[in-house]
Amino acid sequence: MRPGLERIKPPSDGSFIEYIDGSYKVPDKPIIAYIEGDGIGPEVTSSARAVLDAAVEKVYGKARRIVWWELYAGYKAEKLFGSLLPEDTLTGMMMAKVTLKGPLETPIGTGHRSLNVTIRQRLDLYSNIRPVKYFRGVPAPSRYADKINLIIFRENTEDVYAGIEWQAGSREALKVIEFLHREFGIELTPDTGIGLKPISEWRTKRHARKALRYAIKHGRRVVTFMHKGNIMKYTEGAFVNWGYEVALNEFREYVVTEKEVNEQYGGKQPEGKILVNDRVADNMFQQIITRPWDYDVIVTPNLNGDYLSDAASALVGGIGLAPGLNAGDIYAFAEPVHGTAPKYAGKGVANPSATILAGAMLLEHIGWVEASNLIWRAVEETIASGKMTQDLARHYENVKPLSTKEFTEAVIETLKSL
Secondary structure: OOOOOHHHHHOOOOEEEEEEOOOOEEEEEEEEEOOOOOHHHHHHHHHHHHHHHHHHHHHHHHOOOOOOEEEOHHHHHHHHHHHOOOOOHHHHHHHOEEEEEEEOOOOOOOOOOOOHHHHHHOOOOOOEEEEEEEEOOOOOOOHHHHHOEEOOOOOOOHHHHOOEEEEOOHHHHHHHHHHHHHHHHHOOOOOOOEEOOOHHHOOOOOHHHHHHHHHHHOOOOEEEEOOOOOOOOOOOHHHHHHHHHHHHHHHHOEEEEEHHHHHOOOOOOOOOEEEEEEEEEHHHHHHHHOOHOOOEEEEEEEEHHHHHHHHHHHHHOOOOHHHEEEOOOOOOOEEEEEOOOOHHHHOOOOOHHHHHHHHHHHHHHOOOOHHHHHHHHHHHHHHHHHEHHHHHHOOOOOOOOHHHHHHHHHHHHHHOOO
8 A cells, every 4th residue: 555545545435436438437335535625625625515415315315425535635734744735645536536625725936836736737637617607696796697607618737837937037047048049039138037838739629629528418509719819829829720620620510610600601500500619818808798698618728717717707706606627538626716715714604605516516527417406506596595605795785694504504405495
């Protein structure tokens, strides 16, 4: 047994999910890993586990249940193992295949690489899937909030996540500056910091493929590639070109391009076809504000997707309701989009909705769709009934905020009644 694995050995009353011939084989008692996270992580992760357990019992009775297995990352891991991300935690995540993860803190300016980035890259979780939808009763700043129902596919391994940087004035930066001047005639001042952002054909195409498969499976209407290819022609411009290649070469029977709609169908999208188009990044931000009903699945490089998903979440009430699923071909982990919110840690006031919904995404990912759908409904019905945590209640005059625990109990009560 690997060093340290004895302290986090898997529970004996469940079985691991298997990956066979391109799909999961899920036992009735799957071992699902969880990482509490830092800051408010332990509170919201505990809430999510309770809601998932209740939903599974409601839908499947005694026939199925989740067997939870705690793994360690962040400050709790450092305290126990002397490492923010023990190697055995990564091994455990691969054994379990799927993990529910709370937010993790990465110290800024200390030389520590982001733990989230490390996990995504080590497990090759190349797509970050972020749904953004409006929930009835949420105070939202957009007049069109109820028209927003987006799935943002953010590439998870390249672009700035694989960025190469050299500090201004460093030996490396000066050598690169000298090389660029000597070989290409590019003039940069010696005080210039340098960053490179790699975007490759293979990684772009597998990401686009996952998004298109999702759109087909879930009956989505539009797939939009977001990019800044008008400026960065050989990175983000290539990203959109490769995306179109996947759509037209591998999914031709399912898709129609915007150009084809305008030239061959009189501007009307044909029934049963997914419209494939692209938007320049700055225009995309305007479009989701002024015409959100025109968009559905949005496929982006890494940095664009981070910006866009947070902005879109703000339109429907904030990232307190924003979940995400990081998925590759075999492994996945679900997490809230928000951070650790250390000033609220331990106070019992955090909104656990994003982590609860992330758990629902995890259930859908393993095929337990009925329980997943029930959780989405229960969260919306709970909020619509006026039961909400302080981040939402503060926008109303006569709504008493619930604690994290009280809101969790309200969601469980709601799902049991549905």
